[in-house]
């Protein structure tokens with residue numbers, strides 16, 4: 001597939017939109033279905049392989065309107081069913097189609113606090129867009145109304161126009177809430193609780209707030225200035241952000257409530273414990289968790305060889321284990337750092353890959369090589385402990401299991417060595433045990449996730465939790481939804 | 497430098513907000529040897545919570561600086577300071593050494609890691625090599641306070657590199673100094689007196705060894721035949737220090753452990769030191785380059801200052 005420039009896409013959209021507007025008649029459903037689905041303008045793959053700047057450039061105003069006009073405004077709105085925070089999608093898309101961007105963003109913000117982020121990173125193809133009638137009619141989810149891209153456009157417009165004013169804050173109540181972590185779950189709680197006039201202090205272990213959005217998801221997918229703008233908005237509301245403060249070590253969770261005068265606490269510490277494969281050779285030099293690799297680059301800026309003090313391994317041939325967003329991000333980062341070849345090794349087939357489809361596509365365009373139905377068996381190294389290769393096994397799809405998915409089973413004797421100097425393990429994260437370990441009475445599942453009831457409350461009164469620490473590694477939108485729920489409970493508690 | 501005022505809305509101002517609570521101001525600075533410095537840093541929250549054996553992670557420049565772990569050598573909860581002792585081996589430690597009393601350190605995170613398990617066990621041998629004497633100090637203090645008989649063995653290449661001799665002498669029931677060149681104390685490696693002490697009757701109850709990896713490895717080998725429990729404190733490459741990246745991992749008894757959260761102390765008889773030493777060298781080439789660069793820049797700055 002050859003790359004279409006932004007200019008070409010913009011010109012086509014302009015022409016098509018003018019034709020529709022000139023007719024001055026409402027569109028029939030058939031006409032709506034006939035509108036060309038708007039492609040996301042992107043940087044040329046050859047150029048972006050060498051830069052960290054954002055790959056997806058965002059719709060033009062005409063593209064956004066045209067794409068919105070594809071929506072059939074279904075009365076039963078199946079898309080809303082697919083949205084974890086139930087944004088009124090038909091309503092905002094309608095406003096966007098009429099060119100009333102201000103109204104569109106207003107509707108989104110009733111349910112979502114981070115539309116600029118979610119428009120970029122939500123797995124829309126398994127949420128709103130999976131249910132879309134347009135996609136069904138055209139027999140292709142990829143042709144569903146691109147809700148996420150429209151969302152991104154209207155949210156970016158608002159920020160760029162300087163119209164994203166921080167929400168108003170009710171008079172001070174004198175109540176104080178501690179929010180642990182600064183990821184999407186915590187940001188949502190901070191905003192919703194602060195709105196009610198309660199004092200909010202956020203605690204972040206790292207030197208910069210934002211959670212995975214800052215240290216994990218790369219700049220080329222989610223520019224850091226967007227996250228910074230969200231944090232600044234919180235600060236403008238009067239939320240205090242304390243970085244370099246690790247709860248459980250700098251201060252125990254219970255001490256915040258018992259000694260420091262906080263009336264309630266929310267734990268949104270994410271799923272920050274990298275899983276390893278448990279195979280031979282995993283501690284050789286040149287094997288990294290995706291967390292480490294991505295943190296070195298995103299948070300510590302190791303790609304800026306001139307200015308950054310944090311080093312990054314200079315790889316020639318990289319294998320990334322896994323098939324999720326994290327794996328795609330790590331592989332595409334390795335490409336940008338100058339690796340000659342980057343391989344994704346995944347045990348199942350592309351259909352099962354949990355990564356956003358768009359990112360899989362981008363990775364392929366950038367030259368990442370996919371090895372499906374293969375898995376690592378052991379990593380081999382030389383006498384200096386440096387990785388020299390990875391022994392892999394081939395798999396085939398066996399009988400369907402209970403969930404109906406065909407299980408991959410290994411092909412006996414199919415071992416082969418893939419010569420690589422770097423292996424990045426991106427097979428998921430467990431929950432960080434620090435807070436449960438240092439907070440007596442806090443109940444967790446056997447995987448270490450904090451247990452909450454349906455109000456978001458943990459086993460300890462006045463302590464709430466949400467996001468990845470409760471769900472296991474999940475998504476930004478789910479974290480935000482959990483934050484909303486916990487914030488509502490905290491606000492109810494503090495009212496009483 | 498004072499903390500900036502508390503502005504209502506400045507994008508990106510969060511960088512400064514922590515200073516309201518954690519000033520991280522340098523209260524004193526002492527040069528202990530050619531390239532070893534001690535600093536007292538204002539950090540009341542860390543001073544309040546910290547226990548022997550724990551460490552901090554510090555960063556000089558929040559945008560481009562690296563995060564490095566340093567053991568807390570001493571602390572005073574009442575006065576709200578912690579002491580760090582460091583050797584100028586890389587870029588960050590060089591920049592740190594150039595700071596003066598009254599300057600602040602942009603980021604200081606802690607206290608991290610499990611504290612040393614301190615209890616009354618009888619006789620404890622504490623072995624410190626080079627700069628490792630610094631992290632050993634609070635442990636010696638704690639072990640002594642718990643009512644143990646504490647034998648301290650200190651080792652260095654040469655006399656001028658020995659640090660904290662006074663403090664150790666004041667605490668230890670028995671102090672043995674070893675130098676490679678015999679310029680002070682015995683001309684021996686620390687393992688030599690260690691073996692002798694393990695051979696005494698009754699055997700010491702436990703050994704704590706902190707120093708260069710190779711020293712810890714040989715201390716563990718020295719005590720193994722005597723079956724004396726030997727703790728080592730590992731100082732691997734770290735980023736977050738909270739268990740998030742796995743960069744600090746080591747193999748202990750065949751299992752992968754994260755030094756920052758599972759350690760920093762481990763059973764020396766189970767640590768795979770060879771693997772750890774290889775991992776420590778992962779960025780050697782880049783680090784050597786940075787170090788060299790650092791000296792060049794420093795020389796240039798000094799020259800500049802001399803001209804001005």
Ligand SMILES: Cc1cc2nc3c(=O)[nH]c(=O)nc-3n(C[C@H](O)[C@H](O)[C@H](O)COP(=O)(O)OP(=O)(O)OC[C@H]3O[C@@H](n4cnc5c(N)ncnc54)[C@H](O)[C@@H]3O)c2cc1C
Pocket residue numbers: 120121122123180181182183184185186203204205206209210211212213216217218245246247248268269270271272294325326329356432434435466467468469473474475476477479738
């Ligand atoms: C590389 C990568 C790519 C991803 N891509 C996508 C994507 O495309 N789409 C999507 O929807 N989701 C994606 N995700 C998942 C998504 O980022 C997470 O689900 C989401 O960020 C979880 O939010 P959270 O608020 O629960 O916690 P996090 O964002 O994990 O934030 C937790 C914060 O708490 C801090 N913290 C932890 N412990 C403590 C403590 N004891 N004291 C103080 N602070 C502490 C951490 O430093 C961190 O900053 C991705 C994840 C990764 C790692």
Ligand code: FES
Pocket residue numbers: 733734735736737738739740741742743744745754755756757
């Ligand atoms: S330093 Fe990152 S896990 Fe230990």
